[in-house]
Amino acid sequence: MMSHSVVFVVTPDDQEERAITLVEDAGATGVTALSARGVGSHARRTIFGVHFTGAQSLLMMVVPTEKVQALMACLHEVIFDGQDSHGICFSVPVDQVSLPGHSGATGP
Numbered sequence: 001m002m003s004h005s006v007v008f009v010v011t012p013d014d015q016e017e018r019a020i021t022l023v024e025d026a027g028a029t030g031v032t033a034l035s036a037r038g039v040g041s042h043a044r045r046t047i048f049g050v051h052f053t054g055a056q057s058l059l060m061m062v063v064p065t066e067k068v069q070a071l072m073a074c075l076h077e078v079i080f081d082g083q084d085s086h087g088i089c090f091s092v093p094v095d096q097v098s099l100p101g102h103s104g105a106t107g108p
Contacts, residue, residue, distance in 0.1 A: 006097060023059070032059070
C-alpha cells in the first residue's frame with residue numbers, strides 16, 4: 001500500500017498562483033488554497049526565523065510520500081528570495097493526522 005503525506009505551504013498571497021502551478025507541475029493532482037493571516041500576541045512572531053506579515057496563502061495537498069521532496073524543492077524559488085524567507089513548507093504523514101470522532105484515526 002502506498003503511503004501519503006499532507007504537504008502544507010504558507011506563502012505570500014501574491015505568490016499563490018505561482019506556487020500552485022509549480023506543485024501541479026511537480027505532480028500534485030489537487031491543492032486546497034486558503035487565505036490566511038498570522039494572529040497572535042506578538043506582532044512579529046516568527047517560525048524558524050520567517051516573519052509572516054500581510055496576507056498569506058495556505059496551500060494543502062495530499063500526495064504520495066515519494067513526491068514530497070520534489071514538491072518542496074520546486075517551491076524553493078517562491079519561498080526564498082536570496083537570503084530572505086517568505087514562507088514555509090512542511091509535510092506530515094497522513095497516518096499521523098487525527099480526525100476527531102472518526103474510528104480508526106491515529107494520533108495522540
